[in-house]
Amino acid sequence: MLRNVKVYKRPTDIEEAVALVQSNPNAVYIGGGAWTVAQGDPQLEMVVDLQAAGLNFIDSSVDGVRIGATVTLQAIIDHPDAGTLADGLLARAAGYTQSRNLREQGTLGGTLIVAGPADPLTTALLVLDSDIRYADPVVHTAPFASFVAYRDRLIKTRVLITEVHVKRPPARSAATFEVVGRSPKDKPIVCAAAYITVDEGLPAVIRLAVGGADAKPARLYKTEHLLKGQFLTREKVASALPVSLAELNPVGDFRGSAEYRMEMAKVLLQRAIWGAWEKGRRGA
Numbered sequence: 001m002l003r004n005v006k007v008y009k010r011p012t013d014i015e016e017a018v019a020l021v022q023s024n025p026n027a028v029y030i031g032g033g034a035w036t037v038a039q040g041d042p043q044l045e046m047v048v049d050l051q052a053a054g055l056n057f058i059d060s061s062v063d064g065v066r067i068g069a070t071v072t073l074q075a076i077i078d079h080p081d082a083g084t085l086a087d088g089l090l091a092r093a094a095g096y097t098q099s100r101n102l103r104e105q106g107t108l109g110g111t112l113i114v115a116g117p118a119d120p121l122t123t124a125l126l127v128l129d130s131d132i133r134y135a136d137p138v139v140h141t142a143p144f145a146s147f148v149a150y151r152d153r154l155i156k157t158r159v160l161i162t163e164v165h166v167k168r169p170p171a172r173s174a175a176t177f178e179v180v181g182r183s184p185k186d187k188p189i190v191c192a193a194a195y196i197t198v199d200e201g202l203p204a205v206i207r208l209a210v211g212g213a214d215a216k217p218a219r220l221y222k223t224e225h226l227l228k229g230q231f232l233t234r235e236k237v238a239s240a241l242p243v244s245l246a247e248l249n250p251v252g253d254f255r256g257s258a259e260y261r262m263e264m265a266k267v268l269l270q271r272a273i274w275g276a277w278e279k280g281r282r283g284a
């Protein structure tokens with residue numbers, strides 16, 4: 001329960017939304033409100049509902065897909081373009097983020113703000129060619145990986161996420177998502193995503209990410225660098241992973257020890273890379 005809330009606002013543009021939240025340290029944005037209501041912060045005085053702020057859109061073009069911040073996770077899955085883009089990577093990841101009823105309520109913006117270390121959607125967006133837009137109230141565009149790196153600082157300055165733009169992958173590109181959880185439908189303990197574009201039989205673009213093996217979902221830049229342009233074999237993939245995995249610091253909990261998480265990261269990344277490589281070569 002939000003017992004101390006005295007003001008409910010429903011702005012119709014992003015400037016007003018940002019001004020309202022930045023005017024009161026005890027004001028917050030709400031997208032779907034699932035997380036905010038469940039937290040029940042007793043200090044909260046004002047909620048700024050984003051549902052009328054013009055951010056509930058999915059726009060497809062030849063370049064890619066723009067997804068507004070108040071689009072629900074289920075709407076991403078159900079959308080004919082956003083749900084199938086990049087071999088359905090976003091839909092797959094959104095499906096692992098929450099149960100069906102929370103997916104109908106939880107929004108893209110709210111999910112990216114509260115994303116935990118194994119967040120599937122953040123992990124998937126890290127391997128896609130994606131940008132995020134946020135307002136403070138001036139609208140900025142940043143590569144999604146920078147947003148993940150600076151997320152805590154941006155949250156402190158109370159920026160408003162407005163949309164995510166995912167570029168359309170070129171031909172002979174493939175994306176995969178691998179996951180281990182307590183059950184096949186459960187939230188990931190560890191997840192891994194791979195994206196490969198094949199050109200002249202070699203991986204011209206390769207992006208890799210893992211969730212649940214560090215404080216945040218992480219890109220594996222050093223491994224990508226080692227594998228780019230190389231004809232991939234299982235041995236090459238296995239030998240290129242340790243250089244990036246050594247930089248991760250998994251934290252164990254009741255769902256998986258640090259050792260288990262590290263081992264699963266290795267297994268899932270190998271599977272994800274191999275799957276994307278084989279699909280990309282077939283021209284998927």
Ligand SMILES: Cc1cc2nc3c(=O)[nH]c(=O)nc-3n(C[C@H](O)[C@H](O)[C@H](O)COP(=O)(O)OP(=O)(O)OC[C@H]3O[C@@H](n4cnc5c(N)ncnc54)[C@H](O)[C@@H]3O)c2cc1C
Pocket residue numbers: 028029030031032033034035036037038039050069070073098102105106107108109110111113114115116119159160161162
């Ligand atoms: C009891 C409970 C606990 C949960 N705990 C977690 C958890 O720890 N980690 C997790 O990943 N999921 C958690 N969830 C799932 C959470 O409901 C989903 O992540 C959901 O998708 C959140 O989306 P929302 O739009 O409903 O969030 P909201 O509650 O609307 O927003 C979540 C946070 O994001 C901010 N926000 C929302 N939209 C924007 C925006 N456009 N720009 C900037 N800030 C914005 C809000 O101010 C708030 O701080 C929990 C759900 C429940 C019911």
